[in-house]
Amino acid sequence: MWDLAGRSLDIARLRGATYADARVMHLRQRDLTTKNGEVGTLAQSESIGIGVRVLSNGAWGFASTDHLTKEGVAACAAAAVKIAKASALAKRSDVKMAPENAYVDSWQSSFRKDPFEMPLEAQIELLLKADAEMRRVKGVTLTETDLQFRKIDSWFASSIGSRIHQRKVISGCGIVATSYKGDEIQKRSYPNSFGGQHALQGYELVEEVDLVKHAPRVAEEVVALHSAAQCPQRTGTLILGGSQLGLQIHESVGHPIELDRVLGQEANFAGTSFLTLDKLNNLKYGTEIVNVVADARQEHGPGLGTFAYDDEGVPAQCTDIIKDGQFRGYLSNRETAHLIGLERSSGTMRTENWNRLPIIRMTNISLKPGTWKEADLIAYTDDGILMDTNRSWSIDDRRYQFQFSTEIGWEIKGGKKVRMLKNPSYSGITTEFWNSCDAICSREHWTLWGTPNCGKGQPMQTMGTGHGAAPARFRNVRMGTAFGEK
Amino acid sequence: MSSPKKMGGQEDVVLSTEKRLRDLMQVVIRLGKAAGAEETEVHLDETIDALTRFANNGIHQNVAEHGLTVSVRTVLQGKTARASTNKLDEDSLRAAVESSLSLAQSQPKAPHLLPMPGKQRYRRVQRFAKATAELSADERARAVRKACDLAVQEGQVAAGIFVSGQMQSAVGNSKGLFASHRQTRAEFSITMQQGGATSWAKGNAADVRDLDPQALAQRASKKARMATNAVELAPDKYTVILEPAAVLDLVGFLFYDFSATAVADKRSCLNDRMGKPLFGKNISVWDDAYHPGQLGAPFDGEGIPRQRIVLVDKGVPRNLVYSRASAKRAHKKPTGHGFALPNEYGEAPMNLVFSGGKSSLEEMVASTDHGLLVTRLWYIREVDPYEKVMTGMTRDGLFRVEKGKVTTAARNFRFNQSVLEMLRNVEMMSPAVRTAGEEAFEMVVPAMKIRGFQFTEVTKF
Numbered sequence: 001m002w003d004l005a006g007r008s009l010d011i012a013r014l015r016g017a018t019y020a021d022a023r024v025m026h027l028r029q030r031d032l033t034t035k036n037g038e039v040g041t042l043a044q045s046e047s048i049g050i051g052v053r054v055l056s057n058g059a060w061g062f063a064s065t066d067h068l069t070k071e072g073v074a075a076c077a078a079a080a081v082k083i084a085k086a087s088a089l090a091k092r093s094d095v096k097m098a099p100e101n102a103y104v105d106s107w108q109s110s111f112r113k114d115p116f117e118m119p120l121e122a123q124i125e126l127l128l129k130a131d132a133e134m135r136r137v138k139g140v141t142l143t144e145t146d147l148q149f150r151k152i153d154s155w156f157a158s159s160i161g162s163r164i165h166q167r168k169v170i171s172g173c174g175i176v177a178t179s180y181k182g183d184e185i186q187k188r189s190y191p192n193s194f195g196g197q198h199a200l201q202g203y204e205l206v207e208e209v210d211l212v213k214h215a216p217r218v219a220e221e222v223v224a225l226h227s228a229a230q231c232p233q234r235t236g237t238l239i240l241g242g243s244q245l246g247l248q249i250h251e252s253v254g255h256p257i258e259l260d261r262v263l264g265q266e267a268n269f270a271g272t273s274f275l276t277l278d279k280l281n282n283l284k285y286g287t288e289i290v291n292v293v294a295d296a297r298q299e300h301g302p303g304l305g306t307f308a309y310d311d312e313g314v315p316a317q318c319t320d321i322i323k324d325g326q327f328r329g330y331l332s333n334r335e336t337a338h339l340i341g342l343e344r345s346s347g348t349m350r351t352e353n354w355n356r357l358p359i360i361r362m363t364n365i366s367l368k369p370g371t372w373k374e375a376d377l378i379a380y381t382d383d384g385i386l387m388d389t390n391r392s393w394s395i396d397d398r399r400y401q402f403q404f405s406t407e408i409g410w411e412i413k414g415g416k417k418v419r420m421l422k423n424p425s426y427s428g429i430t431t432e433f434w435n436s437c438d439a440i441c442s443r444e445h446w447t448l449w450g451t452p453n454c455g456k457g458q459p460m461q462t463m464g465t466g467h468g469a470a471p472a473r474f475r476n477v478r479m480g481t482a483f484g485e486k
Numbered sequence: 487m488s489s490p491k492k493m494g495g496q497e498d499v500v501l502s503t504e505k506r507l508r509d510l511m512q513v514v515i516r517l518g519k520a521a522g523a524e525e526t527e528v529h530l531d532e533t534i535d536a537l538t539r540f541a542n543n544g545i546h547q548n549v550a551e552h553g554l555t556v557s558v559r560t561v562l563q564g565k566t567a568r569a570s571t572n573k574l575d576e577d578s579l580r581a582a583v584e585s586s587l588s589l590a591q592s593q594p595k596a597p598h599l600l601p602m603p604g605k606q607r608y609r610r611v612q613r614f615a616k617a618t619a620e621l622s623a624d625e626r627a628r629a630v631r632k633a634c635d636l637a638v639q640e641g642q643v644a645a646g647i648f649v650s651g652q653m654q655s656a657v658g659n660s661k662g663l664f665a666s667h668r669q670t671r672a673e674f675s676i677t678m679q680q681g682g683a684t685s686w687a688k689g690n691a692a693d694v695r696d697l698d699p700q701a702l703a704q705r706a707s708k709k710a711r712m713a714t715n716a717v718e719l720a721p722d723k724y725t726v727i728l729e730p731a732a733v734l735d736l737v738g739f740l741f742y743d744f745s746a747t748a749v750a751d752k753r754s755c756l757n758d759r760m761g762k763p764l765f766g767k768n769i770s771v772w773d774d775a776y777h778p779g780q781l782g783a784p785f786d787g788e789g790i791p792r793q794r795i796v797l798v799d800k801g802v803p804r805n806l807v808y809s810r811a812s813a814k815r816a817h818k819k820p821t822g823h824g825f826a827l828p829n830e831y832g833e834a835p836m837n838l839v840f841s842g843g844k845s846s847l848e849e850m851v852a853s854t855d856h857g858l859l860v861t862r863l864w865y866i867r868e869v870d871p872y873e874k875v876m877t878g879m880t881r882d883g884l885f886r887v888e889k890g891k892v893t894t895a896a897r898n899f900r901f902n903q904s905v906l907e908m909l910r911n912v913e914m915m916s917p918a919v920r921t922a923g924e925e926a927f928e929m930v931v932p933a934m935k936i937r938g939f940q941f942t943e944v945t946k947f
Contacts, residue, residue: 033830039593040830044585045570062549066572083548086623090631092544120592141752180752185871265541267645268677355551392867396879396898401945403877403900405869427943458539458647481942482869482877482902
């Protein structure tokens with residue numbers, strides 16, 4: 001691989017590139033699903049190729065190919081330079097890159113059980129068992145389960161001398177029960193919706209979440225939702241479960257801090273950000289207990305945003321995003337760091353595959369734990385609604401106004417969960433919402449949730465991001481608007 | 487076997503010939519037989535794509551890609567599974583075949599698995615334009631430069647993409663079925679920003695000569711100027727005039743429910759509603775892969791020819807689409823809408839065409855006493871799957887209409903609106919046109935004037 005990557009850099013240099021980097025990537029994926037007691041998807045795929053990024057005439061070019069021969073990578077590198085020269089026909093200014101050291105390293109994410117080495121029969125049996133457990137409950141009309149495993153090798157080489165190999169093993173799993181009755185379709189998922197929990201772990205993740213154990217509860221809850229009371233329309237106290245709060249962080253903190261959005265580079269598709277440069281160190285993002293970091297380091301945990309180096313060869317870092325409620329930092333790359341006065345990239349360039357250009361992406365954007373015990377959070381709430389497990393999410397293109405709905409809610413009265421609520425939803429304005437946070441649960445309730453499906457870029461790239469969160473409480477939140485008084 | 491030659495480089499890359507696809511397919515089928523597969527199916531997908539991306543009135547990203555993927559599905563003792571690779575040497579193809587067989591054997595027998603279909607007859611579609619396939623990075627850059635020059639001249643900031651590409655897909659199996667399709671795609675999308683105001687325009691066609699990037703830039707520029715000084719209105723039910731892109735992105739979420747498998751799974755909004763009036767009598771929709779406003783292959787994931795299907799006739803949902811498996815369960819004929827097997831989703835209509843109307847957008851505005859003109863919608867998600875309540879935001883140009891005229895820009899709203907109800911409240915429609923959006927695949931849809939569209943909250947811009 002190093003020969004191919006090195007050759008592409010040599011050709012790029014010969015053709016006039018002033019900087020070049022190349023990523024050979026090999027991705028392997030296995031998907032298993034069941035539906036109503038039968039195997040659904042059963043597929044395995046692999047993809048290998050090279051992407052070459054170059055600077056020439058002060059502008060970027062990128063080309064990729066799966067033709068991994070000397071001739072193929074040479075042609076690819078030459079094409080990247082040609083494209084860069086075309087970019088220069090309509091460049092705004094010459095690209096400047098923050099300095100970075102050269103690294104020669106090899107890193108592998110930690111895992112205990114390689115999912116690709118585990119017996120397939122056992123994996124399918126597990127899903128069918130969880131599926132059967134859900135179908136035992138009368139009223140369940142659709143059951144679904146899934147396992148997904150990925151192994152990603154990347155060989156990064158750059159013209160400043162870096163040679164970095166990284167291997168990541170990623171696992172994901174989940175179950176869903178759906179119930180159709182009357183004029184309602186209700187759904188419950190575990191451990192999270194839209195594919196379950198995903199992490200930079202091996203098969204041990206699947207064993208830890210224990211799908212079979214939770215299947216009966218998921219099924220019973222979905223049936224019970226039909227006779228639950230409708231979530232009322234009102235402004236009041238909201239408690240969010242950890243997985244829902246993880247998505248809230250993703251949408252209302254993670255995306256607006258992407259510096260490419262802030263600078264208008266995503267204006268045509270993903271949108272821009274309310275966090276204009278004047279807001280840095282000058283905005284009260286949340287209450288004093290709100291502390292958010294972007295942390296790609298392994299010590300943060302096995303998140304989907306954990307790595308040793310980003311995809312432009314910058315080591316993983318931890319950056320304060322919100323500290324004691326104040327807005328402190330963006331996600332940057334080597335091209336944009338100097339625009340916010342940084343001497344170095346914060347190391348957030350990531351690519352989905354060999355055929356995609358690295359762009360600024362979230363790493364692990366996590367809300368630091370607070371001090372509350374989850375039981376106390378309920379006990380010390382006189383009147384509120386607890387919402388858990390995302391059902392829908394939407395936010396405007398500058399990341400101000402959002403609306404989320406969840407699969408399930410519980411009314412809290414006098415410090416107790418008194419009844420189940422169906423069709424819960426809440427909405428608000430980002431900074432008003434975070435400035436209404438008055439309690440965050442402690443480390444023992446904190447989970448590093450995985451969001452495997454974050455879309456951004458043109459052409460679109462899907463990326464996995466991590467979001468550490470513990471249940472938290474928010475005051476004066478608008479609730480119940482999405483469904484109205486059904 | 488020697489590895490089938492794949493072309494290196496980018497701009498000079500051409501799609502593999504049909505002979506090469508057939509040869510590659512035969513190699514995989516032979517390997518399947520040698521490995522003990524009772525049946526083998528092969529999918530080949532090749533993409534050559536280039537995308538020039540601009541922002542802040544200059545190109546900031548510019549990419550090209552070429553890839554060919556082989557995907558093989560084998561069947562053994564009533565079990566099936568799929569394995570894919572983009573490594574085309576014989577050892578790698580053999581490994582993919584063996585992987586597919588290994589996956590297949592690891593599961594219980596699939597009770598509803600059908601034998602693979604034999605040879606089919608296909609209606610040809612011509613969707614390949616040499617002018618698009620040969621468009622260079624320099625040509626895209628020059629068109630972008632012109633759009634950015636317009637922005638600079640107007641005191642605005644442009645961002646967008648210019649895409650040109652070609653793709654082909656082929657499916658074949660050990661029963662002798664073979665189908666292939668190639669097409670080109672050109673796309674130009676532009677956002678113009680003026681102060682805090684934005685507007686947007688997008689076009690998409692097989693032939694780049696049918697695309698006018700400068701006209702799209704001018705349209706977005708003019709609307710961005712109109713979008714300045716937006717006023718805040720109270721969220722409420724409004725009469726709205728949705729431009730085609732806004733219609734497309736919203737109704738796009740409805741049509742997965744026309745899958746027979748979705749109805750059988752009871753996850754469709756059409757559960758217990760087929761054959762009953764559900765939309766206004768002015769709404770008729772069909773799925774037609776052969777419509778001149780459509781792109782895409784004339785066959786489905788199993789190689790079954792796509793049929794033209796009437797989905798909604800004068801407001802009544804009449805037909806679903808069927809894969810071979812869902813057709814057998816329902817005692818129907820497959821309609822050529824199945825996804826590649828194995829999968830749990832079944833099928834979906836992918837070439838939607840609305841009947842539309844005869845009104846112009848100007849006539850809709852002129853007939854509106856109090857309402858809103860909506861350029862596009864954004865971040866649309868499903869809130870209620872049975873009533874098909876969708877939420878999302880307006881984006882890139884929301885305008886107040888008063889006494890038949892567009893008067894001012896308005897701050898963007900959040901909506902929570904049932905698509906079923908919306909299609910009962912359509913008062914006027916334009917002729918349906920091929921439309922590109924961001925949240926649904928391209929369709930042939932009209933602009934619509936709709937009464938009682940529910941906005942629930944307002945944002946800050």
